[in-house]
Amino acid sequence: MNLLDVRNLTIELPTHDQQIIAVDRVSMTIREGEILGLVGESGSGKSLIAKAIVGVLNNRWKVTADRMQWMGEDLLRLPVEERREIIGRDISIIYQEPSRCLDPTAKVGEQLKESIPNSILKANFWQRRKARQEKAEGLLHKVGIKNHKRVMNAYPHELSEGVCQKVMIAMAIAKCPKLIIADEPTASLEATTRAQIFRVLKSLNQLKNTSILLITHDFEIISHWTDHTNVLYCGQLVESGKTSDIITKPFHPYTDALITSVPDFKEATAHKQKLVTLPGTIPSLEHLPIGCRLGPRCPNAKRECVIAPKMTKRQSHSVACHFPLNLTKKETIT
Amino acid sequence: MSALLEVHNLCKNYPMPGTLLYRQQITALYPLTFTLERQQSLAIIGEAGSGKSTLARLLAGVEKPTSGDIILNGYPLTEKLQRQRHKDIRLIFQDAKDSLSPGVKIGSTLDNALKLNTDLAKEERIQKIGRTLIKVGLLPEHAEYYPHMLSGGQLQRIALARALILDPQIVILDEALGALDPSIRAQIVNLLLELQESMHLSYIIVTHQLNLVKHMSDNVLVLNEGKLVESNETNRLFMSPTHEYTQRMIASRNI
């Protein structure tokens, strides 16, 4: 069943002289129990999409979509209160910047305990205090914090960024949500802890059937942990499909570049050797190229590329490119 | 000849949170000794909270060590040499957003670094800002932007620009590559490698990305709970890690 079904999500920032379109007609579905990857260049709009789904973008942004259905109900057409209630109950988001999302004036332990809803404490109200404390300690252990006493008594600025991130993750899983949106959840964590965090997320996924939208720009993470992947460039989806298909034969030149630029990922790289990469930079939203947005950086660009390519589907693997890579003969004809 | 950077028994304590009365201390970094040669890269790896950023801040002079010495080009760094140190050792923070003032244009931030640390004239500074922005893969126009108008990765490139603009000898990258997406990260890695050759730069790279450690660094320090548990040449460390903690980390590399 589709948990979340987003059609043509557009996120705009009206300014006095120009309408900036930061996310342009992005569609995606998240099925129950699925781990979906969202990968893309920084500034491509990944965090905006995450924030738009949970409705935390401020009023300066204009969010529109043909639909944004959560288990059959269109979130964008629900009264604000109802929407907030559904999201508060069912969706957790782990933000990219942990230190900005924790309250600097409250002890970490208090904040964590606050995020545990009464409904999941199997205790009478006079036992709740203790149950809550135990639950909080358990959550910290789960995300790999051994010294729970010190962490619970600390203010966020006294902890390192990585520990703050673990606390954020503990808070996100406290309510056993149906969907966890994880925006670069492990960027500040080292390999062992990163693996540990993904194991926690994966076990929630397997035991509780929790869906996960995993936002990252790390293709190694994508390849290990996700079932399906969406690739975003400059606010538009350029490729989507099964993760294994995308890694083994990417259709889009951008995806291909992302994969080959990681040292030692698909092929061995010599020490200090120059890495393969696309030239140029991401255009700013005010100066987007005409036609295909990768055009000026794309090694395969041809005259046709001044017309924006549409998403086309080959089996379950879609791409927006006039000259997809790695096509088999049969796929070229269709 | 002495090494570019020598660090002797560097150590840092912080007051323990929640114990104002007893003034208990926690040791973020136990006495640590190492050297860094010119044009070499040293990677520092370790769990969250293991003291990596503390070490980075001490080296850059943002914080004072509890004890120990830092010797650059044979001279101990004292407070008198603060200005020189700010030029020679540049730190790029883990969180670019926090290190840029929100109400200040990117161009002014870069200009301030130049004004404080060099005697360049206005026109030269503008030129230099433009060139540096291009170096890190941005456009000269970005000088007119405010930090909130840029994404996380773009901000990280601004931070790199701010470090490189003073032609330093040592650049400390505290998780500064982590926020970059691969196509730009690969460009920046290439750029860092290029600059290392042309400007004989040394790097201290704090990162959780072991593939970058393996690719870029010559030597590695492994910190665990504030203690140095292992240090070795990069390829030896990856081939035969001796400490149990390092072994676990390298084993989980591909997960």
Ligand SMILES: Nc1ncnc2c1ncn2[C@@H]1O[C@H](COP(=O)(O)OP(=O)(O)OP(=O)(O)O)[C@@H](O)[C@H]1O
């Ligand atoms: N408050 C803002 N004002 C103007 N532009 C903004 C604002 N916030 C974001 N943007 C722009 O919107 C675009 C998308 O930003 P977003 O934060 O979603 O990127 P992202 O894909 O999450 O990047 P990263 O990987 O760096 O986190 C970027 O081009 C950014 O510059």
Ligand SMILES: Nc1ncnc2c1ncn2[C@@H]1O[C@H](COP(=O)(O)OP(=O)(O)O)[C@@H](O)[C@H]1O
């Ligand atoms: N200003 C501070 N006050 C108290 N403790 C601190 C402070 N800064 C860092 N620490 C503590 O020092 C230890 C090392 O932190 P840090 O160097 O940030 O770790 P890393 O960068 O390796 O994740 C952590 O236990 C952290 O909580």
Ligand code: SF4
């Ligand atoms: S449409 Fe053209 S420019 Fe765009 S990615 Fe495909 S080949 Fe490159």
Ligand SMILES: [Mg+2]
């Ligand atoms: Mg983001």
Ligand SMILES: [Mg+2]
């Ligand atoms: Mg740190």
